Amino acid sequence: MIGRITNQMAAQTTLAGIETSLDRLDTTQQELSTGKRINQPSDDPSGTALTLNLNTQLANLTNYSNQVTDGTGWAQAQSSALTDITNAAQRIQELTTEAANGTQTTADMQASAQEVNQLIDEIKQDANTQYNGQYVFSGSATSTAPYQSGSNDTYGGNSGAVTRTIGPNTTLTVSANLQGVLGNGQSSSDGQLLDTLRTIAGNMQSGNSSGLNANLSSLTTNLNSLTGLAANVGATQDRLQMASSRIQTLQTSDTQVLSNTQDADMASTEINFSTQQAALTAALQAGAHIVQESLMNFLGSSG
Amino acid sequence: MTIPTYMGLNTALSGLEAAQAAIDTTGQNIANASTPGYSRQRVNLTERSQLTIPALSSYTGDGSQFGTGVDITSITRIRDTFLDSQYRAQNTTENGDSTSSTILGQVQAGLAEASSTTGLSHALDQFFTDWSTLGASPGNAGAQQAVMGDGANVADQLNTLSGQLTTLQSQVTDQYNTLTDPVNGAVANDANQIAQLNTQIAQAQSAGIDANALEDQRDNVIDDLSQYSNVNVTTQSNGMVNVSLGNAAVAAQNGTADSTPLVNGGSVDLTDNLTDANLSGGGGTLGALLGLHDATTGTGQIDNYMTTLNKVANQLVTTVNGAISGADASGPSATPFFTTTGTTAATIAVNPSLTASSTTPPYTSAEANAVAGLTNGTAQQTYNAFVTQVGSDVKSAQNSQQTAQSLLTAIGNQRQSVSGVSLDEEMTNLIQYQQAYQASARVMSTIDTTIGTLLNMVSAG
Numbered sequence: 228m229i230g231r232i233t234n235q236m237a238a239q240t241t242l243a244g245i246e247t248s249l250d251r252l253d254t255t256q257q258e259l260s261t262g263k264r265i266n267q268p269s270d271d272p273s274g275t276a277l278t279l280n281l282n283t284q285l286a287n288l289t290n291y292s293n294q295v296t297d298g299t300g301w302a303q304a305q306s307s308a309l310t311d312i313t314n315a316a317q318r319i320q321e322l323t324t325e326a327a328n329g330t331q332t333t334a335d336m337q338a339s340a341q342e343v344n345q346l347i348d349e350i351k352q353d354a355n356t357q358y359n360g361q362y363v364f365s366g367s368a369t370s371t372a373p374y375q376s377g378s379n380d381t382y383g384g385n386s387g388a389v390t391r392t393i394g395p396n397t398t399l400t401v402s403a404n405l406q407g408v409l410g411n412g413q414s415s416s417d418g419q420l421l422d423t424l425r426t427i428a429g430n431m432q433s434g435n436s437s438g439l440n441a442n443l444s445s446l447t448t449n450l451n452s453l454t455g456l457a458a459n460v461g462a463t464q465d466r467l468q469m470a471s472s473r474i475q476t477l478q479t480s481d482t483q484v485l486s487n488t489q490d491a492d493m494a495s496t497e498i499n500f501s502t503q504q505a506a507l508t509a510a511l512q513a514g515a516h517i518v519q520e521s522l523m524n525f526l527g528s529s530g
Numbered sequence: 531m532t533i534p535t536y537m538g539l540n541t542a543l544s545g546l547e548a549a550q551a552a553i554d555t556t557g558q559n560i561a562n563a564s565t566p567g568y569s570r571q572r573v574n575l576t577e578r579s580q581l582t583i584p585a586l587s588s589y590t591g592d593g594s595q596f597g598t599g600v601d602i603t604s605i606t607r608i609r610d611t612f613l614d615s616q617y618r619a620q621n622t623t624e625n626g627d628s629t630s631s632t633i634l635g636q637v638q639a640g641l642a643e644a645s646s647t648t649g650l651s652h653a654l655d656q657f658f659t660d661w662s663t664l665g666a667s668p669g670n671a672g673a674q675q676a677v678m679g680d681g682a683n684v685a686d687q688l689n690t691l692s693g694q695l696t697t698l699q700s701q702v703t704d705q706y707n708t709l710t711d712p713v714n715g716a717v718a719n720d721a722n723q724i725a726q727l728n729t730q731i732a733q734a735q736s737a738g739i740d741a742n743a744l745e746d747q748r749d750n751v752i753d754d755l756s757q758y759s760n761v762n763v764t765t766q767s768n769g770m771v772n773v774s775l776g777n778a779a780v781a782a783q784n785g786t787a788d789s790t791p792l793v794n795g796g797s798v799d800l801t802d803n804l805t806d807a808n809l810s811g812g813g814g815t816l817g818a819l820l821g822l823h824d825a826t827t828g829t830g831q832i833d834n835y836m837t838t839l840n841k842v843a844n845q846l847v848t849t850v851n852g853a854i855s856g857a858d859a860s861g862p863s864a865t866p867f868f869t870t871t872g873t874t875a876a877t878i879a880v881n882p883s884l885t886a887s888s889t890t891p892p893y894t895s896a897e898a899n900a901v902a903g904l905t906n907g908t909a910q911q912t913y914n915a916f917v918t919q920v921g922s923d924v925k926s927a928q929n930s931q932q933t934a935q936s937l938l939t940a941i942g943n944q945r946q947s948v949s950g951v952s953l954d955e956e957m958t959n960l961i962q963y964q965q966a967y968q969a970s971a972r973v974m975s976t977i978d979t980t981i982g983t984l985l986n987m988v989s990a991g
Contacts, residue, residue: 233950234563236943243939267644268921269635269928275643276918279651283906283914286655290662290902297666361667367895370669389895392662392902522957 234521241514248507255500258491265489274488281485288478291393295471297359298391298401302464304358305403309457311353315346316420316453320446323427327439340431347424348376354405364405373405380412380421393470403460408452420449533583537598538977544599545970548575551602552963559951567750569607569949571742576603607742613945614749615763618756620938622813625757627931629818630831633698634924637835640694643917650687651917654846654910656680662902668895677898681867681880688843692875695836702832703825709758709816710804717816720755721773721798724748728770729796735769759814762788770795776808776816831923838916839875846909847873850901854893857900865892867901 257266268275322339325331331339351374354364361369367387374383389402410419413426423445430438552573562568578601584593643649657680664673709716727748734741752773755761762779764772772795774781774788782788790802802808806827810820823830851866865881872878884892893901 231947231950231952231955233946233952235950236946238564239939239946240943265644267638267924268641268917269638269924270921272918272921272925275921276914279643279914279917280906282651283655283910286652286659287905290659294662294666359667360670369667390899391666392899396903398899522954526957526961 241510245507245510245514248503248510252500252503252507255496255503258496259493259500262491262493263489264491278485278489281481281488285478285481285485287395288474288481292471292474292478294391295393295467295474298393298399299464299467299471301358301361301363301389301391301401302460302467304356305363305401305460306457306464308353308356308363309403309405309453309460312350313450313453313457315350315353316424316446316450319343319346319424319427320443320450322431323439323443323446326431327436327443329436331436333434336431336434336436340428343424343428343431347421347428350409350420350424351376351380354409364403366402366406374409380410380414380425382406382409382411391467393467394474397470399463399466399470401463403456403463405456408449408456418445418448420446420453423449533596535981537581537596539974541597541599542970542974542977544578544601545973546967548573548600548602549963549967549970551605553960553967555605556956556960556963560953560956563951563953563956567746567753568951569609569742569746569749570951571605571607573605574603576601605740605742607745608949609749610945610948611763611765613941613948614752617938617941617945618753618761618763620934620941621753621756622758622760622817624931624934624938625815626813626818627927627934629815630822631924631927631931633702633822634831634920634927636698637695637832638920638924640691641917641920650684650691650842650913651910653680653684653687654913655905657684658902658905661898662905664893665895665898665902668893668898674892677867678880678884684846685868685878685880688839688846688875688878691839692836692843695832695839696876699823699825699832699836702819702823702830706816706819706825709819710809712800712804715804717755717758717775717792717804718798718800720751720758721793721800723751724755724771724773724793725796725798727751728793731769732796741769757815759809759816760812764791766795768795775803776812777810778803778808780812835916835920836875838912838919840873842909842913842916843875843878844873845907845912847878849904849907849909853900853904854897857897858894860894861897861900864894864897867893 258264265271265274265278322343326336326339354374355372356363362372362384363369364373365371365384367389368383368385369389371383374380384406386404386406387402388400390398390400393399408419409421410417412421413429416422423442427439427442427446430436430442552575555571555573559570578598580595581598582593582595641649643651657677660673660676660680664670664677667673710718712718727744731741731744731748734744748771752761752763752771755773755775759776760779760783762774762782764774764782766772771793772788772791773779773793775792778788778790782791790799792799792803806820806824809816810824811817821830823832847868847870851868851870854864854867855861865883867881867884869879869881
């Protein structure tokens, strides 16, 4: 217990009080100006650890979200290309059906053959669809065109998979096996779409309507595989859609936790600020009044 | 024998002198009310030896004793040496904590992890995101450039952090060497001053003079010395003090006599006391500096930080290069992303052969995705733990510094309560002494009048 109070003690205690008030006010002011409760790791070490982890998670989520967006664009490009290819193949189916019933003249059939060849070019062009500078049907050889224009129908890509990372340890294959549907053309006689179409064009050119009749059934098989592939791409789009909404939910909750961890509670910080300001003003006023006083103020000059 | 005629005058004179000495001392106290380290002084008075006059009571023959006034025996400082030693112990702790928290604060500021857009953690997040983007579009020149740029950024940040730690290490060593310099160092200066004051105080005491001012100065210097390391003070009979420093002082407090004290009377022993062994582990600025970085052994808190940072760099280099080479068939022949020779924070660098622009994509999609899969992996976890560690270290240093600070203020106040000057008290004393002086003067004038009356009667007769 302190018995005597000296003038130096009173002055030092007042000064220490003012310094403490000012220090608290400074901290609160920093919180107010940055809007953050954690302004350096030492403000809350465990909160800092959480913040660092959340920042990494959010960066990953942003990345997943970008990949989903990219994957969606990619799948849309595939989907519209497949629709165009299907339309062209269906048009060829019509032409073949008309030519196969034996009522057309050779000249009519040759005109149809010309149209079929044009449609084949169109199909190959659609197969060469690019998204963001990459061929979407080339497997993982995304810088190589799957098909060359002209009579060469050999597939130029590979069978590698193209994936997008849409979550932690979750990858989604976005490449579609168009090669399995279009095939390698007549020279390979693999019975796939391009082979069938070239054969149809040849039969039309030569007016072989019975051959065309046989071709129709293989064309139907080819069209079925095409529809199957389109359905696959559709399923990929659905998965991307679901991943996107899941990522958004996670982003929202992570952002919320991050904000709870590192952001200052503005209302209570404001109240702290005014309280501390009042405390500082009181300490300053007390210092200005009390320390000046001593017995001398009350002793007459006569002693 | 009767009462000496002028004895009363001498008694009154001693009263006047005592009152004057008390007023002078009060004046000294008031003048030094705000002098740092000043201890208030007090005039010690005793009753002067009595005079026995047998004739006054001839009936018994014993005589009567007459007071002959007051003697000023000494003017002493009012000081509690126990509070001094407590104050110094707390001062040692406070300065040690303050040194640690300042330097660790610099480490923390260097991390720049306050905002979410600066610092290595952000750079690592970006780096792994870039790899993921590259994995999605392997041939894309922009994505390749981003990987190179942000990889270089990660390497730069690690290089910078390592450089900052090295700078802090040399700062710590510089400060330590400056303080312990045997010629101009602060410790040597304080020790020499104490020895010099010891000699002067012993001389004054042997001459029978109060050496209050010198003792105040010496206590002040010992207070100053206590900020550097633990001190222990033992007083000698001749007024000199022996001062032990560092671990020797702690041992002395626990009862093991210090055979080689820093200040031994009038002599100073720096070689036995200014050693790392004596100063390390102890408190004070010097103990804290050695705890942060001991240049001789290469150990300390900053060195531990450096080890962790090197671990981050090593893990980053190993995992990234490993992921590339293990990703697919072409991996083992792929160019390592980080140079394989730079596996410390100071030497980590992006492989220079990559920065020379190449037409073929250097990494396959599988390789890039393998690196992207390292996000939130060992390197990042180690780094996050490192940031948290630095944060807790700074916080605990700041907390103990605040505690030590308030304890120091409390003990300082107690010391002030004993030794400090209260102006109110001095004013009260002043009035008291002034009245004592006036009263003694009145006694003197009364005796003067009395004797004057007698003399007048004689001359009139």
